[in-house]
Amino acid sequence: MARHTSWRVGGPARYYAEVLGVEHARALASWANEADLELIWVGGGTNLLVRDAGFSGLIARYRAQDWQIEEQGDTATLRAEAGAPMAGTARRMGTLGWAGLAWAEGVPGTVGGAVFGNAGCYGGDIAGLLQSATMLVGDAVEEWPAARMAYGYRRSILKDASLASGAPPLILAASLQLRRSDPVELADTMERIAAQRKSKTPVGSTCGSVFKNPPGHSAGQMIERAGLKGARVGAAEISQRHANYIVNTGGASSDDILGLIAKAHEAVYSQFGVDLELEVRVI
Numbered sequence: 448m449a450r451h452t453s454w455r456v457g458g459p460a461r462y463y464a465e466v467l468g469v470e471h472a473r474a475l476a477s478w479a480n481e482a483d484l485e486l487i488w489v490g491g492g493t494n495l496l497v498r499d500a501g502f503s504g505l506i507a508r509y510r511a512q513d514w515q516i517e518e519q520g521d522t523a524t525l526r527a528e529a530g531a532p533m534a535g536t537a538r539r540m541g542t543l544g545w546a547g548l549a550w551a552e553g554v555p556g557t558v559g560g561a562v563f564g565n566a567g568c569y570g571g572d573i574a575g576l577l578q579s580a581t582m583l584v585g586d587a588v589e590e591w592p593a594a595r596m597a598y599g600y601r602r603s604i605l606k607d608a609s610l611a612s613g614a615p616p617l618i619l620a621a622s623l624q625l626r627r628s629d630p631v632e633l634a635d636t637m638e639r640i641a642a643q644r645k646s647k648t649p650v651g652s653t654c655g656s657v658f659k660n661p662p663g664h665s666a667g668q669m670i671e672r673a674g675l676k677g678a679r680v681g682a683a684e685i686s687q688r689h690a691n692y693i694v695n696t697g698g699a700s701s702d703d704i705l706g707l708i709a710k711a712h713e714a715v716y717s718q719f720g721v722d723l724e725l726e727v728r729v730i
């Protein structure tokens with residue numbers, strides 16, 4: 448799975464598949480069910496840590512990425528399939544003069560991954576835009592209103608369910624509410640966000656923020672104050688630029704990263720009494 452994750456670590460999945468549409472997804476899910484294989488749907492692999500031992504089931508990436516805009520005067524509904532790249536979609540909407548997604552400039556991964564984890568930054572998030580999500584639940588396609596996602600900061604009912612019991616349903620598409628704006632102004636805003644992101648983001652293979660920010664605190668600042676900037680296990684390093692990022696400096700294993708995660712967790716707990724929670728999903 449190192450080839451399919453932005454951290455570039457992780458052992459093999461017993462089966463890996465790329466899925467192009469709903470019929471293909473249905474057939475694959477039913478095959479996995481008959482074969483008694485655990486199934487995990489993924490997007491761009493930018494928020495995943497697959498263990499070195501790999502995964503004994505089926506990991507399937509949903510790749511459908513069509514989109515359409517339905518205009519209603521000064522607002523519009525963007526319906527984007529889950530495999531669409533989040534940042535590319537944000538940019539395209541900006542060019543067309545539809546505002547709402549500027550914050551997603553530079554957010555790696557797919558629309559599906561963003562809907563799953565309520566991705567957000569620079570004052571915006573998916574929860575603020577989602578009208579509904581089209582879901583494949585068992586064999587049935589269902590339209591879930593946004594309220595059913597029970598969104599909170601980097602959490603959703605799907606993310607909670609994945610921690611408890613394996614495979615959540617597949618997100619097929621998202622309907623997002625946008626509003627008309629000036630494409631030139633939007634381009635300026637997105638350029639500013641891109642520059643800020645570039646100045647803060649460590650270079651190299653990462654998964655973005657490793658831990659969620661606890662209420663009223665910055666996980667990165669606490670890890671930094673615990674003296675762990677630059678700490679290493681094997682080829683994994685807590686970034687000098689942003690302490691909530693762990694960089695694979697080349698040839699790191701999942702165990703190296705898990706070792707650093709444990710170190711940061713312990714140090715922050717013993718110094719500040721704060722029990723940091725992972726943002727990234729461990730498979």
Ligand SMILES: Cc1cc2nc3c(=O)[nH]c(=O)nc-3n(C[C@H](O)[C@H](O)[C@H](O)COP(=O)(O)OP(=O)(O)OC[C@H]3O[C@@H](n4cnc5c(N)ncnc54)[C@H](O)[C@@H]3O)c2cc1C
Nearest residue numbers: 490491492493494556557559560561563566567568618655
């Ligand atoms: C450099 C860098 C910067 C980042 N900056 C940010 C940021 O500013 N804000 C932010 O919120 N995140 C950020 N991230 C994290 C990551 O980009 C987001 O979490 C992103 O939304 C994950 O999308 P993905 O498609 O890669 O999902 P994956 O990593 O493939 O999967 C993440 C989770 O979503 C589930 N999932 C994915 N697609 C589907 C689907 N179609 N149906 C059902 N479940 C699905 C998976 O099972 C998994 O549990 C950053 C990551 C990197 C590497």
